[in-house]
Amino acid sequence: MDYVIEMLNITKEFPGIKANDDITLQLRKSEIHALLGENGAGKSTLMSVLFGLYQPDGGVIKMGGKEVQIRNPNDATALNIGMVHQHFKLVEIFTVLENIILGMEPTKLGFLSTKEARAKVCALSEKYGLMIDPDARIEDITVGMQQRVEILKMLYRDNDILIFDEPTAVLTPQEIRELMAIMKSFTAEGKSILFITHKLQEIMEVADRCTVLRKGKLVGTVDVKDTTKEELSRMMVGRPVSFTVEKKDVSPGDVVLEVEGLTVPSKQHRNNAVKNVSFKVRAGEIVCLAGIDGNGQTEFSQALTGLEKPSAGKIRLRGCDITNATVRNRSKIGMSHIPEDRHKHGLVLDFTLAENLVLQRYWQPEFENLGFIRKDAVRAYADKLIGQYDIRSGQGGATVVRAMSGGNQQKAIVAREIDKDPELLVAIQPTRGLDVGAIEYIHKQLVHQRDTGKAVLLVSLELDEVMNMADRILVMYEGEIVGQFDPKKTTVEELGLYMAGARRMPAGEGAQE
Numbered sequence: 343m344d345y346v347i348e349m350l351n352i353t354k355e356f357p358g359i360k361a362n363d364d365i366t367l368q369l370r371k372s373e374i375h376a377l378l379g380e381n382g383a384g385k386s387t388l389m390s391v392l393f394g395l396y397q398p399d400g401g402v403i404k405m406g407g408k409e410v411q412i413r414n415p416n417d418a419t420a421l422n423i424g425m426v427h428q429h430f431k432l433v434e435i436f437t438v439l440e441n442i443i444l445g446m447e448p449t450k451l452g453f454l455s456t457k458e459a460r461a462k463v464c465a466l467s468e469k470y471g472l473m474i475d476p477d478a479r480i481e482d483i484t485v486g487m488q489q490r491v492e493i494l495k496m497l498y499r500d501n502d503i504l505i506f507d508e509p510t511a512v513l514t515p516q517e518i519r520e521l522m523a524i525m526k527s528f529t530a531e532g533k534s535i536l537f538i539t540h541k542l543q544e545i546m547e548v549a550d551r552c553t554v555l556r557k558g559k560l561v562g563t564v565d566v567k568d569t570t571k572e573e574l575s576r577m578m579v580g581r582p583v584s585f586t587v588e589k590k591d592v593s594p595g596d597v598v599l600e601v602e603g604l605t606v607p608s609k610q611h612r613n614n615a616v617k618n619v620s621f622k623v624r625a626g627e628i629v630c631l632a633g634i635d636g637n638g639q640t641e642f643s644q645a646l647t648g649l650e651k652p653s654a655g656k657i658r659l660r661g662c663d664i665t666n667a668t669v670r671n672r673s674k675i676g677m678s679h680i681p682e683d684r685h686k687h688g689l690v691l692d693f694t695l696a697e698n699l700v701l702q703r704y705w706q707p708e709f710e711n712l713g714f715i716r717k718d719a720v721r722a723y724a725d726k727l728i729g730q731y732d733i734r735s736g737q738g739g740a741t742v743v744r745a746m747s748g749g750n751q752q753k754a755i756v757a758r759e760i761d762k763d764p765e766l767l768v769a770i771q772p773t774r775g776l777d778v779g780a781i782e783y784i785h786k787q788l789v790h791q792r793d794t795g796k797a798v799l800l801v802s803l804e805l806d807e808v809m810n811m812a813d814r815i816l817v818m819y820e821g822e823i824v825g826q827f828d829p830k831k832t833t834v835e836e837l838g839l840y841m842a843g844a845r846r847m848p849a850g851e852g853a854q855e
């Protein structure tokens with residue numbers, strides 16, 4: 343069998359952890375090869391070795407049967423290997439075109455000459471239906487579009503081995519469908535794809551083969567047509583995983599969160615991003631805010647959690663007006679927040695894991711003595727959460743969070759916010775980037791919160807998650823609540839109509855408890 347690239351017996355160690363331990367992965371021409379594994383299993387590390395970001399401690403890489411050295415991403419580019427990273431590498435204040443040509447700017451007589459580059463970018467965009475505007479600034483375009491810029495960067499460099507590191511984690515369902523079609527059109531043209539994902543459904547839909555890693559080791563490579571979701575998750579986690587959430591009937595108690603007429607201005611345009619939104623969340627229920635990305639959920643969540651100022655309306659937590667309260671005061675009164683952007687709002691990346699786990703409580707007597715932090719208490723507390731939530735990293739609580747895998751960073755935030763024992767848990771996309779085993783655990787934790795009388799507001803783009811978790815669903819469209827549903831009495835199709843704005847509840851009929 344001819345392979346376009348072979349990674350043979352690759353080993354890569356970081357302090358305290360063998361991230362890749364004797365892994366062999368062979369990529370066939372024109373295949374989509376999925377790479378699956380728990381959070382921290384070593385997928386990103388392996389792909390970073392292939393792209394020249396890390397040097398392996400052992401093993402070889404072969405192309406067309408011959409050993410090659412990939413010392414840096416330039417070597418990778420010269421071998422026509424391209425990568426779309428989990429966290430994009432774009433310059434926000436540059437335009438799309440400037441980002442694409444960055445590092446290989448075409449010049450004539452020493453002057454930048456973008457005419458041909460522009461023509462090539464536009465032709466590629468057109469050919470693959472990417473629909474990008476070369477003159478738009480990165481900071482002004484959606485995450486989905488930013489990803490397309492990353493894809494165009496690879497195409498512009500004529501890459502034919504394409505690495506996608508969790509490309510669908512940040513996309514809407516519609517964008518995911520489009521990306522799958524784009525990936526298929528690439529392989530139809532002879533390109534080969536390595537595709538990291540946690541979503542087994544995506545693997546079943548587009549991948550030809552799948553390699554599974556567990557704790558840095560190779561479990562095996564299977565033909566997707568001969569396997570099932572259940573088998574893949576068992577290979578990955580080492581035990582069967584349940585995809586449905588068991589919950590008792592809901593019995594809501596007192597109102598915990600009350601939002602009244604909340605209006606939040608938009609940063610992008612002159613309209614308000616959130617318009618006169620009112621609803622309540624009671625103790626013992628999970629309310630899901632569903633909607634297509636970009637319909638005001640982000641702005642709403644930021645106003646609710648104190649990251650943005652609303653221009654009108656009130657927010658009450660257990661009857662206490664917190665509309666203008668600081669983030670710390672909201673936390674003290676009983677709000678926990680799992681934020682949408684884990685790097686910007688969830689973690690201090692250069693602090694250790696233990697420090698991040700006490701970010702909301704280091705001033706409490708348990709962790710503080712005469713103005714000094716009680717490091718032993720912080721360590722003991724961190725060890726407890728690390729064990730309980732299975733947060734994996736090289737050096738336990740002493741690991742700098744920046745060096746942790748994306749999924750384990752997410753687990754750290756979830757652990758911190760849930761363990762605070764809040765009255766209200768605001769969870770924005772809490773399972774983004776998590777493996778199926780971790781998702782199962784987090785879902786159980788959210789249900790447990792609800793069963794112990796906490797109010798949970800879950801903002802999610804994943805309809806399966808919404809249908810599984812919610813006791814009540816609110817649909818947000820263009821900054822308004824346009825529908826309220828009992829998940830047992832609705833369907834994904836009906837929700838879709840409201841999410842797309844094709845239907846809405848009569849004006850004046852706000853979301854009720």
Ligand SMILES: Nc1ncnc2c1ncn2[C@@H]1O[C@H](COP(=O)(O)OP(=O)(O)OP(=O)(O)O)[C@@H](O)[C@H]1O
Nearest residue numbers: 356361381382383384385386387745746747748749
């Ligand atoms: N630069 C680094 N320094 C130290 N440790 C690292 C570094 N990069 C990764 N690691 C460790 O190596 C292990 C594998 O991480 P990696 O990011 O490859 O996992 P992953 O399978 O991609 O996980 P996820 O699904 O969560 O993204 C993790 O335990 C991580 O903490």
